[in-house]
Amino acid sequence: MAAKLEGKIALITGAAQGIGLAVATRYAAEGATVVLADIDGDAAQAAAENIGGSASAITADAGDEGQTAALIAEIVDQHGGLDIAVANAGVALVAPAVGMSLEDWRKVTSINLDGVFLTLTHAAGAMAASGGGALITIASVSGQAGSPLIGAYASAKAGAINLTQTIAVEMRDHGIRANAICPGFIDTDMVKPHKQTFADALGLEAMGIPDFDAFIGMKQGRYGKETEVAALATFLAGDRAGFCTAGVYNLDGGLRAGLL
Ligand SMILES: NC(=O)c1ccc[n+]([C@@H]2O[C@H](COP(=O)([O-])OP(=O)(O)OC[C@H]3O[C@@H](n4cnc5c(N)ncnc54)[C@H](O)[C@@H]3O)[C@@H](O)[C@H]2O)c1
Numbered sequence: 001m002a003a004k005l006e007g008k009i010a011l012i013t014g015a016a017q018g019i020g021l022a023v024a025t026r027y028a029a030e031g032a033t034v035v036l037a038d039i040d041g042d043a044a045q046a047a048a049e050n051i052g053g054s055a056s057a058i059t060a061d062a063g064d065e066g067q068t069a070a071l072i073a074e075i076v077d078q079h080g081g082l083d084i085a086v087a088n089a090g091v092a093l094v095a096p097a098v099g100m101s102l103e104d105w106r107k108v109t110s111i112n113l114d115g116v117f118l119t120l121t122h123a124a125g126a127m128a129a130s131g132g133g134a135l136i137t138i139a140s141v142s143g144q145a146g147s148p149l150i151g152a153y154a155s156a157k158a159g160a161i162n163l164t165q166t167i168a169v170e171m172r173d174h175g176i177r178a179n180a181i182c183p184g185f186i187d188t189d190m191v192k193p194h195k196q197t198f199a200d201a202l203g204l205e206a207m208g209i210p211d212f213d214a215f216i217g218m219k220q221g222r223y224g225k226e227t228e229v230a231a232l233a234t235f236l237a238g239d240r241a242g243f244c245t246a247g248v249y250n251l252d253g254g255l256r257a258g259l260l
Pocket of ligand 1: 015016020038063087089139140185187191
């Protein structure tokens with residue numbers, strides 16, 4: 001079978017590790033030329049070398065408009081266009097919303113919402129100039145429900161989902177599709193340091209649930225894999241998803257749907 005993304009130029013933000021790295025790796029395997037952007041330029045460079053082929057890395061803070069605009073201009077300049085952009089860069093903060101400082105709120109929303117806005121709007125501008133493309137936002141199921149302890153994160157994800165759908169409708173006539181992927185818990189470095197905090201706050205021990213991993217097993221069967229997010233992101237980026245736009249795709253083992 002032909003590779004799904006042959007000849008496409010793809011930008012993935014926050015691609016040095018975790019979900020972004022899995023997406024970049026899969027896109028490259030499907031024939032795309034991938035550009036891994038990350039605030040940690042050394043890690044992105046090492047990741048691009050590991051992928052090999054035409055993969056390359058650029059240091060860029062997804063929350064900085066000048067850096068994001070320059071990143072996209074450089075890709076268009078070097079590769080002649082941009083076909084796929086994945087707004088994946090994100091940070092987590094585990095703390096109640098009540099009592100949170102505005103500074104902490106903005107640490108999260110400036111990347112998880114403002115950063116998504118910057119990537120999508122600048123990428124859409126470049127894509128519109130060359131006939132279209134695919135935008136993908138790595139949002140979260142937390143953006144679809146009240147989410148104690150991760151209120152800033154979840155509020156930014158809710159905004160990112162809405163923004164993705166808005167841009168999808170605004171840009172439909174320019175040949176640009178935009179979709180949001182909403183993973184449940186994936187066992188990356190974003191989650192690992194916070195397991196005990198979640199366990200304590202949820203009172204798992206008192207409920208006889210040994211730890212957060214066991215709780216996740218109850219709620220979504222198991223942790224999702226980065227490669228499973230990458231598989232959906234590959235479908236949504238490719239021509240087979242030609243009628244898919246403004247979609248919100250949950251990938252969460254049933255977490256969002258289960259009441260009890
Ligand atoms: N892990 C999960 O359970 C989960 C669930 C739902 C959604 N997500 C989302 O998936 C995306 C990737 O998360 P992950 O789990 O792979 O996290 P991760 O912490 O493993 O990786 C995040 C990457 O983003 C980079 N990054 C952070 N701030 C940046 C910035 N300002 N500019 C550019 N790069 C930046 C980091 O250096 C890192 O390489 C995030 O948007 C996250 O919110 C994760």
